[in-house]
Amino acid sequence: MNLHLTIHRGTRQIGGVCIEIEHPDGNRLVLDAGRPLDAPDGATGLLPQTLDRSRPATVLISHPHQDHWGLAEQLPAGWPIWTGSASAKLIAITGDVRRNPLTRSFQTWNSRSHPFAIGPFTVTPILTDHSAFDAYMLLVEGAGKRILYTGDFRRHGRKSVVIDRMMASPPAQIDVLITERTNLGSDKPVTTEADLERDFVGLFERTKGRVFVSWSGQNVDRTVTLYRAAKRTRRTLVIDLYTADVLDRISNGTRLPRAGFPNLKVVVTRGLREFYRRIGRDDFVARMVPHGLPARPLAHCHHVIMLRRGLLADYQRAGLIPTAEDAFNYSMWRGYLSEQYHAEPLEWCRAGGAEIAYIHTSGHASPADLRAFAAAIRPSVTVPVHGVKWDEEQRGFGSIRRLADAEPMAIP
Numbered sequence: 001m002n003l004h005l006t007i008h009r010g011t012r013q014i015g016g017v018c019i020e021i022e023h024p025d026g027n028r029l030v031l032d033a034g035r036p037l038d039a040p041d042g043a044t045g046l047l048p049q050t051l052d053r054s055r056p057a058t059v060l061i062s063h064p065h066q067d068h069w070g071l072a073e074q075l076p077a078g079w080p081i082w083t084g085s086a087s088a089k090l091i092a093i094t095g096d097v098r099r100n101p102l103t104r105s106f107q108t109w110n111s112r113s114h115p116f117a118i119g120p121f122t123v124t125p126i127l128t129d130h131s132a133f134d135a136y137m138l139l140v141e142g143a144g145k146r147i148l149y150t151g152d153f154r155r156h157g158r159k160s161v162v163i164d165r166m167m168a169s170p171p172a173q174i175d176v177l178i179t180e181r182t183n184l185g186s187d188k189p190v191t192t193e194a195d196l197e198r199d200f201v202g203l204f205e206r207t208k209g210r211v212f213v214s215w216s217g218q219n220v221d222r223t224v225t226l227y228r229a230a231k232r233t234r235r236t237l238v239i240d241l242y243t244a245d246v247l248d249r250i251s252n253g254t255r256l257p258r259a260g261f262p263n264l265k266v267v268v269t270r271g272l273r274e275f276y277r278r279i280g281r282d283d284f285v286a287r288m289v290p291h292g293l294p295a296r297p298l299a300h301c302h303h304v305i306m307l308r309r310g311l312l313a314d315y316q317r318a319g320l321i322p323t324a325e326d327a328f329n330y331s332m333w334r335g336y337l338s339e340q341y342h343a344e345p346l347e348w349c350r351a352g353g354a355e356i357a358y359i360h361t362s363g364h365a366s367p368a369d370l371r372a373f374a375a376a377i378r379p380s381v382t383v384p385v386h387g388v389k390w391d392e393e394q395r396g397f398g399s400i401r402r403l404a405d406a407e408p409m410a411i412p
């Protein structure tokens with residue numbers, strides 16, 4: 001009697017991941033319920049049709065990126081959903097800012113790799129290195145077999161040591177490695193966060209005026225990198241209320257920077273203050289105000305200032321005008337710049353004559369690290385997901401089983 005693995009979605013795209021593991025006794029786990037990255041806003045009915053919703057299942061969410069959890073609300077109400085405890089908070093923030101608060105509650109595991117039982121399965125979440133905070137690989141054992149799902153990972157972020165450790169002392173006898181391959185076939189730069197910190201220090205040192213930076217408030221590694229570079233150059237990092245909210249919810253008991261830290265200020269803008277008032281969180285803004293500043297003083301300062309389109313109108317009203325003494329750095333995937341939302345802040349800075357920089361590194365492992373990881377884990381077979389270039393790039397991964405979406409695989 002075999003375990004059965006079915007990848008309902010994700011064998012031929014990046015994101016939208018949905019993986020089912022069925023025990024011979026009929027118990028089922030679903031790893032990730034991701035929203036396809038190309039799904040239009042507000043679209044419903046996106047769960048893969050091949051995922052049988054008439055029988056119970058338990059869902060495990062690897063990390064708080066929407067291409068892994070974005071369909072959680074559409075899962076049958078009786079299916080329990082598990083994720084990391086900080087992940088659950090970050091997922092809740094995304095619901096709040098979309099004014100679509102989550103109706104589902106999540107059960108949470110702790111971050112220390114303790115195995116726990118779900119029916120006949122034993123699940124071990126393994127904290128991993130990724131651009132999402134609180135991201136996990138998932139080791140699933142059942143019917144005498146062991147499956148390791150990497151979720152999304154990299155080996156060059158602030159938690160790279162956890163991948164190095166895992167490669168030095170890999171989990172025993174993995175029958176199936178389900179691995180992400182986002183960067184396969186690409187030549188995206190994968191410098192380390194430590195290298196980025198050095199590059200930001202260089203940018204902050206050579207810039208006479210302000211440095212505007214666009215990055216994702218949920219990319220906590222990047223916030224830490226920017227904060228450390230600001231401190232090293234005696235600048236102040238100015239974050240918006242949303243990023244302050246992210247840090248406020250997850251930083252308890254950690255060394256993460258947050259409101260109240262030296263060299264860190266929260267800009268209290270009218271738009272976001274209004275937003276938090278409307279969702280009934282005046283108390284949060286009130287707590288931030290003592291560590292904050294209004295937008296107006298940013299017109300004359302030498303700070304490192306978070307910039308995105310949603311802040312532009314407030315900044316302009318406060319008299320901020322980029323000049324040739326300022327710099328702008330875009331610290332997200334360059335592909336987003338084809339969208340007006342991402343391009344507008346850059347163009348605003350360029351129009352003022354600011355230096356335009358691109359200091360960024362991928363949230364996903366390089367092709368060389370993907371191969372080194374697979375070689376260290378030595379699975380009996382590798383099943384690729386979350387990528388588009390597997391067929392051209394099979395060399396160096398040992399035995400590969402290339403599944404189609406919804407094609408069941410018996411694990412021998």
Ligand SMILES: [Zn+2]
Pocket residue numbers: 014015065067068152386
């Ligand atoms: Zn992903």
Ligand SMILES: [Zn+2]
Pocket residue numbers: 063065130132152363
């Ligand atoms: Zn991710």
